[in-house]
Amino acid sequence: MLAASKIGTPREAFGGGAGEDAFASFILDAHAEALVSRRGFGLSEHIFRSLVEASDG
Template sequence: MCTRKIIQIIESKSAMNLNMPPTAGPTLQDTKAQQNAQLRQVAKDLEASFLAEMLKGAGFGKARESMGGGAGEEHFGSFMVDAHAKSLVQRGGIGLAETIFEALKEKQNEHLKTE
């Protein structure tokens, strides 16, 4: 292929790229979906924290008197309680996360209206 032909192809490709509209950034729907996902995650984290405290209050994760796991069980019991609480939330929890999510979303919408 001759050099002139190559230059014509490159110029035609460049001209085609100039005529294309610039790629748009994230749309409003994408941004809103990301915000909702973040709010939902915060709500789930809060429900998990609440459930962990309730499980601790019920004595879940405490070392047993007979045949206990020793000092390690006592120290790492809180990790087990947190893991159980997160697992409960992943399986649907007690419905607290959805209530918190709706309240946070409503509060966010009110904040956006006042701006």
């Protein structure tokens, strides 16, 4: 999911190059670990509440 969202993908604004390509996977892993430790970012809870509200109406 994070790879598809382009998190960890080197940006051209930083000049690119082999260094950024080499460390992009580390950035992606760090973001994934942070999300896991925080138990996600709350999207599923928001979707669930929206569905409950829609079914009540």
